[in-house]
Amino acid sequence: MARRARRPEARPDEILDAALAVFSEVGFAGARVEDIAARAGLSKGAVYVYFESKELMLKALVRRLADRVVGAAEMLVQSNAQADAEQTLRSLLTFMAMQLSNPKVSAAPRLVLAEAQRFPEIAALYRDDVIGRARQLLGKLCDRGIAQGVFRAVDRDVMLRSCAGPMLAHMMLSTVFADPKNPAPPPEVIAGGIADLVLNGLRPRP
Amino acid sequence: MARRARRPEARPDEILDAALAVFSEVGFAGARVEDIAARAGLSKGAVYVYFESKELMLKALVRRLADRVVGAAEMLVQSNAQADAEQTLRSLLTFMAMQLSNPKVSAAPRLVLAEAQRFPEIAALYRDDVIGRARQLLGKLCDRGIAQGVFRAVDRDVMLRSCAGPMLAHMMLSTVFADPKNPAPPPEVIAGGIADLVLNGLRPRP
DNA sequence: CCTATTAGTGACCAATGGGTCATTAATAGA
DNA sequence: TCTATTAATGACCCATTGGTCACTAATAGG
Numbered sequence: 465m466a467r468r469a470r471r472p473e474a475r476p477d478e479i480l481d482a483a484l485a486v487f488s489e490v491g492f493a494g495a496r497v498e499d500i501a502a503r504a505g506l507s508k509g510a511v512y513v514y515f516e517s518k519e520l521m522l523k524a525l526v527r528r529l530a531d532r533v534v535g536a537a538e539m540l541v542q543s544n545a546q547a548d549a550e551q552t553l554r555s556l557l558t559f560m561a562m563q564l565s566n567p568k569v570s571a572a573p574r575l576v577l578a579e580a581q582r583f584p585e586i587a588a589l590y591r592d593d594v595i596g597r598a599r600q601l602l603g604k605l606c607d608r609g610i611a612q613g614v615f616r617a618v619d620r621d622v623m624l625r626s627c628a629g630p631m632l633a634h635m636m637l638s639t640v641f642a643d644p645k646n647p648a649p650p651p652e653v654i655a656g657g658i659a660d661l662v663l664n665g666l667r668p669r670p
Numbered sequence: 671m672a673r674r675a676r677r678p679e680a681r682p683d684e685i686l687d688a689a690l691a692v693f694s695e696v697g698f699a700g701a702r703v704e705d706i707a708a709r710a711g712l713s714k715g716a717v718y719v720y721f722e723s724k725e726l727m728l729k730a731l732v733r734r735l736a737d738r739v740v741g742a743a744e745m746l747v748q749s750n751a752q753a754d755a756e757q758t759l760r761s762l763l764t765f766m767a768m769q770l771s772n773p774k775v776s777a778a779p780r781l782v783l784a785e786a787q788r789f790p791e792i793a794a795l796y797r798d799d800v801i802g803r804a805r806q807l808l809g810k811l812c813d814r815g816i817a818q819g820v821f822r823a824v825d826r827d828v829m830l831r832s833c834a835g836p837m838l839a840h841m842m843l844s845t846v847f848a849d850p851k852n853p854a855p856p857p858e859v860i861a862g863g864i865a866d867l868v869l870n871g872l873r874p875r876p
Numbered sequence: 877c878c879t880a881t882t883a884g885t886g887a888c889c890a891a892t893g894g895g896t897c898a899t900t901a902a903t904a905g906a
Numbered sequence: 907t908c909t910a911t912t913a914a915t916g917a918c919c920c921a922t923t924g925g926t927c928a929c930t931a932a933t934a935g936g
Contacts, residue, residue: 498894
């Protein structure tokens with residue numbers, strides 16, 4: 465086989481990209497290291513230069529990905545720190561729904577959902593680094609809304625489930641369970657509808 | 671090994687029970703037919719008397735399970751056909767949240783979420799037999815609420831995501847991502863909170 | 877009892893795939 | 907240009923496991 469250029473610095477990331485693609489297609493157990501290597505343009509042996517085992521690849525992958533979605537969400541909330549909480553939450557929900565409609569973005573959380581049961585360490589990592597931060601973020605936003613008088617008091621665990629849940633459902637429905645015969649409305653419409661419902665739900669009753 | 675009594679009629683169900691347990695612990699690809707057999711109190715060979723292959727076991731399993739949760743939900747809505755839509759939806763949401771807090775009940779949907787990507791046939795089956803029916807059910811309930819003047823007009827796809835999503839999130843958070851250090855409030859409290867928020871969200875604005 | 881039937885067994889086969897390592901080739905430095 | 911270093915290869919090893927099948931033993935019927 466044609467020998468490829470030596471670019472050791474770039475390898476780990478390339479391998480992880482390939483691993484995410486393969487894992488999310490056939491699952492962790494079903495993925496062959498040789499396929500991951502091939503997709504990264506390497507031989508199997510080279511993969512083991514950078515990662516000790518297939519399982520450590522999975523962990524590195526989750527660690528690398530944990531930041532991306534939540535990080536972007538935190539950024540969005542922070543940059544809207546002055547705006548009213550209602551508008552910020554609407555932007556956040558819309559942004560998330562749009563992101564998660566993209567199979568490439570949703571591949572990572574989908575993979576975690578699929579494998580968490582089998583790898584308690586990964587479940588714990590995700591719980592602390594993604595779910596925990598999302599809960600914090602929503603909690604703070606919620607406090608702001610309450611202070612501004614636009615949200616009523618809501619438990620954080622209820623808030624987390626009520627905001628993240630529809631996003632999760634939308635992700636699954638627009639990727640693995642997408643029905644070519646009955647296409648759903650475009651994501652921005654769905655996202656807007658969900659935001660309307662949740663925001664209306666958060667409004668204090670007269 | 672001690673030979674067990676011959677009870678051919680009961681075998682398929684016993685094997686599927688065992689398969690669900692093993693699949694949901696280690697995933698489909700990670701499950702060994704021999705382990706499934708052992709858990710059912712049989713040898714590997716016997717399993718192949720009843721199921722042609724491991725994959726057909728998975729399909730049979732999903733088919734058998736599809737009914738259970740949605741069937742119960744449909745029953746609940748039907749038996750409350752006279753009551754007001756708001757109260758019915760509250761009961762439905764609470765019932766689902768309680769059910770899905772139980773790892774034994776949630777094992778099946780969790781398994782489907784994990785494997786659907788890899789088995790398009792299973793994804794299609796679940797989409798039609800579970801998600802489709804849930805969408806119908808919520809749509810009808812929604813129509814009733816609108817007719818009674820207690821719900822405002824909501825798109826069915828938004829309704830599906832906004833109702834099923836929090837349940838899904840609750841399921842994942844109370845099983846795979848449960849944090850022993852920060853226990854969530856009891857399920858009935860969470861369920862009530864979610865129902866409050868969603869119902870308030872559905873109320874027509876003055 | 878004796879025999880026919882069939883549920884159930886478990887040794888075995890063949891393929892698969894994670895992981896290793898001796899070897900090769902590309903580069904850096906002198 | 908020559909040598910030392912190291913990125914990368916791929917043939918190989920071997921444990922694992924889906925699936926088969928010749929055989930065993932429990933039951934049913936006469």
